[in-house]
Amino acid sequence: MNLLDLDARWRRFNDPDRACPCCGMRFSGLFDIGFDEPDAWPYGSLRDSDAEELAVGEDKLSSDLCRLGEDRFIRCVLPLPLRGSDETFYFGAWAQVDPADFYAYLDASPGDGPAFAGCPGWLANALPGFDVPEALPCDLRPGGDGECPRLYAHGDTPLVTAQAEGISFDTLLDIYAASGQDIRPHLAQD
Secondary structure (H helix, E strand, C coil): HHHHHHCHHHHHHHHCCCCCCCCCCCCCCCCECCCCCCCCCCCCCHCCCCCCCCEEECECCCCCEEEECCCEEEEEEEEECCCCCCEEEEEEEEECHHHHHHHHHCCCCCCCCCCCCCCCCEEEECCCCCCCCCCCCEEEECCCCCHHHHHHHHCCCHHHHHHCCCCCHHHHHHHHHCCCCHHHHCCCCC
Protein backbone atom coordinates (compact mmCIF):
# COMPACT_ATOMS: atom_id res chain seq x y z
CA MET A 1 0.00 0.00 0.00
CA ASN A 2 1.22 3.48 -0.87
CA LEU A 3 0.99 6.22 1.73
CA LEU A 4 -0.99 8.34 -0.75
CA ASP A 5 -3.73 5.70 -0.77
CA LEU A 6 -4.83 7.24 2.53
CA ASP A 7 -5.66 10.54 0.77
CA ALA A 8 -9.23 10.56 -0.57
CA ARG A 9 -8.22 13.04 -3.30
CA TRP A 10 -5.56 10.59 -4.53
CA ARG A 11 -8.10 7.76 -4.62
CA ARG A 12 -10.53 9.97 -6.59
CA PHE A 13 -7.70 11.01 -8.93
CA ASN A 14 -6.91 7.36 -9.69
CA ASP A 15 -10.48 6.08 -10.06
CA PRO A 16 -11.51 6.16 -13.74
CA ASP A 17 -15.06 5.13 -12.76
CA ARG A 18 -15.59 8.16 -10.54
CA ALA A 19 -17.20 11.21 -12.13
CA CYS A 20 -16.82 14.64 -10.57
CA PRO A 21 -20.19 15.59 -9.04
CA CYS A 22 -20.07 19.13 -10.46
CA CYS A 23 -19.10 18.41 -14.07
CA GLY A 24 -18.69 14.69 -14.72
CA MET A 25 -14.91 14.98 -15.29
CA ARG A 26 -13.03 11.70 -14.84
CA PHE A 27 -9.41 11.00 -13.95
CA SER A 28 -7.28 7.89 -14.23
CA GLY A 29 -4.11 8.98 -12.46
CA LEU A 30 -0.96 10.87 -13.28
CA PHE A 31 -0.65 12.71 -16.56
CA ASP A 32 2.52 14.34 -17.75
CA ILE A 33 3.02 17.87 -19.06
CA GLY A 34 4.93 18.26 -22.29
CA PHE A 35 6.25 21.13 -24.36
CA ASP A 36 5.98 21.00 -28.13
CA GLU A 37 9.06 23.13 -28.65
CA PRO A 38 11.82 24.93 -26.75
CA ASP A 39 10.75 28.32 -25.40
CA ALA A 40 13.14 30.05 -27.81
CA TRP A 41 11.39 28.59 -30.90
CA PRO A 42 9.64 31.62 -32.50
CA TYR A 43 7.75 30.02 -35.40
CA GLY A 44 4.68 28.40 -33.89
CA SER A 45 3.84 24.87 -32.89
CA LEU A 46 4.47 21.71 -34.85
CA ARG A 47 1.11 20.55 -33.48
CA ASP A 48 -0.62 23.23 -35.59
CA SER A 49 0.95 21.73 -38.71
CA ASP A 50 0.18 18.49 -40.52
CA ALA A 51 3.87 17.99 -41.23
CA GLU A 52 6.32 15.84 -39.27
CA GLU A 53 8.79 18.71 -39.33
CA LEU A 54 8.41 22.47 -39.26
CA ALA A 55 11.12 24.26 -41.24
CA VAL A 56 11.68 27.98 -41.57
CA GLY A 57 14.81 28.62 -43.61
CA GLU A 58 17.59 26.63 -41.93
CA ASP A 59 15.67 26.37 -38.63
CA LYS A 60 13.90 23.04 -38.07
CA LEU A 61 11.66 21.51 -35.43
CA SER A 62 10.54 17.89 -35.18
CA SER A 63 8.87 16.13 -32.28
CA ASP A 64 12.28 15.29 -30.74
CA LEU A 65 14.91 17.60 -32.25
CA CYS A 66 15.28 21.30 -32.93
CA ARG A 67 17.81 23.48 -34.73
CA LEU A 68 17.44 27.22 -34.23
CA GLY A 69 20.29 29.22 -35.71
CA GLU A 70 23.45 27.90 -34.08
CA ASP A 71 21.51 26.40 -31.15
CA ARG A 72 20.58 22.70 -30.90
CA PHE A 73 17.88 21.15 -28.72
CA ILE A 74 16.88 17.60 -27.76
CA ARG A 75 13.53 16.63 -26.29
CA CYS A 76 13.93 14.95 -22.88
CA VAL A 77 11.89 13.87 -19.92
CA LEU A 78 12.46 15.50 -16.54
CA PRO A 79 11.35 13.10 -13.76
CA LEU A 80 9.82 14.17 -10.46
CA PRO A 81 9.11 11.25 -8.12
CA LEU A 82 5.82 11.50 -6.26
CA ARG A 83 6.35 11.08 -2.51
CA GLY A 84 4.11 8.53 -0.84
CA SER A 85 3.75 6.47 -4.03
CA ASP A 86 5.87 4.50 -6.43
CA GLU A 87 4.93 6.78 -9.33
CA THR A 88 6.82 9.51 -11.16
CA PHE A 89 5.50 12.63 -12.85
CA TYR A 90 7.35 13.79 -15.97
CA PHE A 91 7.79 17.08 -17.73
CA GLY A 92 8.41 16.51 -21.43
CA ALA A 93 10.93 19.35 -21.69
CA TRP A 94 13.67 20.42 -24.08
CA ALA A 95 17.37 20.74 -23.37
CA GLN A 96 19.76 22.96 -25.27
CA VAL A 97 22.98 21.11 -25.94
CA ASP A 98 26.31 21.79 -27.58
CA PRO A 99 26.16 21.04 -31.34
CA ALA A 100 28.81 18.30 -30.97
CA ASP A 101 26.63 16.57 -28.34
CA PHE A 102 23.56 17.00 -30.56
CA TYR A 103 25.28 15.18 -33.42
CA ALA A 104 26.64 12.51 -31.06
CA TYR A 105 23.04 11.93 -29.96
CA LEU A 106 21.96 11.60 -33.60
CA ASP A 107 24.80 9.17 -34.31
CA ALA A 108 23.65 7.03 -31.38
CA SER A 109 20.40 6.04 -33.08
CA PRO A 110 19.65 2.36 -32.42
CA GLY A 111 22.03 0.12 -34.31
CA ASP A 112 23.97 2.98 -35.92
CA GLY A 113 26.87 3.46 -33.56
CA PRO A 114 27.89 3.75 -29.94
CA ALA A 115 25.13 4.30 -27.39
CA PHE A 116 24.35 7.85 -26.28
CA ALA A 117 26.49 8.45 -23.20
CA GLY A 118 24.70 11.58 -22.04
CA CYS A 119 25.95 15.15 -22.01
CA PRO A 120 25.60 18.51 -20.28
CA GLY A 121 22.78 20.81 -21.33
CA TRP A 122 20.50 23.63 -20.26
CA LEU A 123 16.79 23.50 -19.53
CA ALA A 124 15.03 25.19 -22.46
CA ASN A 125 11.48 25.53 -21.04
CA ALA A 126 9.97 27.47 -18.16
CA LEU A 127 8.33 24.80 -16.01
CA PRO A 128 4.95 25.61 -14.44
CA GLY A 129 5.21 25.59 -10.67
CA PHE A 130 8.97 26.19 -10.64
CA ASP A 131 10.78 29.49 -10.73
CA VAL A 132 14.10 28.47 -12.23
CA PRO A 133 16.81 30.70 -13.61
CA GLU A 134 17.20 30.96 -17.37
CA ALA A 135 19.57 28.42 -18.87
CA LEU A 136 19.52 26.19 -15.78
CA PRO A 137 22.40 23.72 -16.20
CA CYS A 138 21.40 20.09 -16.44
CA ASP A 139 22.70 16.65 -17.31
CA LEU A 140 21.12 14.57 -20.04
CA ARG A 141 21.32 10.89 -19.21
CA PRO A 142 20.39 8.04 -21.51
CA GLY A 143 16.79 6.89 -21.27
CA GLY A 144 15.68 3.31 -21.51
CA ASP A 145 15.63 1.50 -24.82
CA GLY A 146 13.73 3.69 -27.28
CA GLU A 147 13.07 6.41 -24.67
CA CYS A 148 14.01 10.08 -24.63
CA PRO A 149 17.02 11.08 -22.52
CA ARG A 150 16.32 12.03 -18.91
CA LEU A 151 17.10 15.54 -17.75
CA TYR A 152 18.50 16.26 -14.27
CA ALA A 153 18.96 19.84 -13.07
CA HIS A 154 21.99 21.26 -11.23
CA GLY A 155 22.27 24.02 -8.65
CA ASP A 156 20.51 25.17 -5.55
CA THR A 157 16.93 25.40 -6.83
CA PRO A 158 13.59 23.91 -5.79
CA LEU A 159 13.65 21.85 -9.01
CA VAL A 160 16.87 20.09 -7.96
CA THR A 161 15.35 19.39 -4.54
CA ALA A 162 12.15 18.09 -6.14
CA GLN A 163 14.10 15.71 -8.36
CA ALA A 164 16.15 14.42 -5.42
CA GLU A 165 13.44 14.23 -2.75
CA GLY A 166 10.25 13.96 -4.78
CA ILE A 167 7.16 16.16 -4.72
CA SER A 168 4.00 15.95 -2.67
CA PHE A 169 0.58 15.32 -4.20
CA ASP A 170 -0.33 18.94 -3.32
CA THR A 171 2.72 20.16 -5.24
CA LEU A 172 1.67 18.04 -8.22
CA LEU A 173 -1.80 19.60 -8.09
CA ASP A 174 -0.17 23.06 -7.94
CA ILE A 175 1.91 22.18 -11.03
CA TYR A 176 -1.23 21.13 -12.89
CA ALA A 177 -2.94 24.39 -11.83
CA ALA A 178 0.07 26.48 -12.93
CA SER A 179 -0.12 24.77 -16.34
CA GLY A 180 -3.76 25.81 -16.74
CA GLN A 181 -5.30 22.52 -15.56
CA ASP A 182 -6.56 23.21 -12.05
CA ILE A 183 -8.16 19.91 -11.11
CA ARG A 184 -8.17 20.50 -7.35
CA PRO A 185 -11.89 21.42 -7.14
CA HIS A 186 -12.82 18.22 -8.99
CA LEU A 187 -11.09 16.07 -6.38
CA ALA A 188 -12.41 17.82 -3.30
CA GLN A 189 -15.60 15.85 -2.74
CA ASP A 190 -17.80 12.99 -3.85
